Amino acid sequence: MNSHGTVLRVSGVNKRFGGLQALSDVSLTIKTGEIYGLIGPNGAGKTTFFNVITGLYPADGGQFELMDRSYEPRHIHKVVQSGIARTFQNIRLFKNMSVLENVMVGEHIQTHVGVWGALFKTKAFRDEESLIVQKARAFLAYVGLEQFGAEMASSLSYGDQRRLEIARALATQPQLLALDEPAAGMNATEKLQLQALIQKIRDSGQSVLLIEHDVRMVMGLCDRVSVLDEGHLICEGVPQEVQNDPRVIEAYLGHGETSQ
């Protein structure tokens, strides 16, 4: 993979909910192999942006390119098939399925045997099934959940559920892994572990888009960061730059006395 290439390029994204302009003319580019952070105060439009690029909400306009190929974020499953896998802010696992099965579902789009293969247990089916299990175990081991394979997904601890969600997203073998506030609701230890996992994922060459509330985590983790405020992208750059940008400080803390 070319480290100077781009994974995702979006430009001019607009989204309106009734009278509220949730996103206005947002453009950004995510490079291959980087962790790209998107931050902003509450209600800035982070999750809306996320849902737009992953096809959950239809966009009111904008261009979308993934690995230099344009895609239409109209249907969630098609976006995943073109290469963006996502997690959810409020964890959405398949609760009454085992941990291993959750990851196996993630491999669905990478596998092909259909109903006939399953009914007749063809060789192709058996080979593929054992490969699915083997890969699923590998993904579980990767996020450190290998010992919980047989447990119900709902029985995992909060932090582990998040790791499982990430493993499941990785199992779709995406070009871009998009994490929606993965640290939300975590305690300090869980946050550190998550941070280490995300770093490990990046180091394996995977591009990551991280939407996060926790500014400290974003600053420590991301290669580049952009800030969204009231639907506008107000600043983009490496964490240090962004951190000291007066527009960002203003967006987070409000107007200072001098600027009144």
Place this chain on the structure above:
Amino acid sequence: MKIFKLHPWVLVSALVLLVLPLVLQPFGNAWVRIVDVALIYVLLALGLNIVVGFAGLLDLGYVAFFAIGAYLYALLASPQLLESWGWLQDHYPLGLHTPWWVVLPLSAILAGIFGVLLGAPTLKLRGDYLAIVTLGFGEIIRVFMNNLDQPFNITNGPKGIGGIDPIQIAGHPLSKKITWIGIEFNSVTLYYYLFLITVLLAVVICYRLQNSRIGRAWMAIREDEVAAQAMGLNTRNLKLLAFALGATFGGVAGAFFAAFQRFISPESFGLMESVMVVAMVVLGGAGHIPGVILGALLLSIVPEALRYVATPLQELSSGRIDASILRQLLIALTMVLAMLCRPQGLWPKNKSGGLR
């Protein structure tokens, strides 16, 4: 997962299943008939379990597919069409007797097509809304069967279709008894074996579907549809597939039902039947194949057995309690109790029992 390990347990139950009708025969064919009907219900419940239990789509019109299979068999293997359309008689001077091995796949396919037809408009509906639309679909099919006696008489309307051919295997119609190595096999017993083989086949099919990527995808949709889409699953196609495959079971069961009863009328395909099949799936434990079978057996055999309990009670109360009403009361009570004590069903999937 190996389903058929040769435990002694398996051998014993196989033996029991084999001799069961022969043991019941001497007490009267009615008992074997109850088991036969129960097996048809098992087939229905297994089919509906694909839709309700695996994919999580509440279908209250499932009996429509049962009706479609039954009417297809009845029309293709009875004097009905020839009587109403005289010109057909010239083409079939010996009567219309399509063999079962032709009709059975046809009814499976036709039911499957109707499954897709039902599924397509309901793709975006969930829960209660889906239930209402499917309920309407079931009624539409029944009303059609009830009224298609004019302008052209196709279904003979409420009078129903009689004189349906029995299933004929190797030149022998299953409606006649066979004596083999000194043992008498009554008609109901012969049907028992046919239905048993079909049910076993259906169980194998269900397990294989369940343990495939298609089965897992259905369960993912049941658990969380948006998350399933976020795994790249084409939920539209997968739901249609569930509807179609579930419907084929209904179609096959219907064709068997028509051949077994040799008379069908729209009355057999009312809403109550759909509700019963849903109740079997839910009572047993939706999504868990052994549970669903248990539910189907219980809800089809217990009401029949209760006939024999209800009659003495009726006599005790010098006729004030009507047996059929008492029976319904008892069934309702059992179900309420079962749902109170075991809301997940009588035999739900083991909580920790996913794949290793």
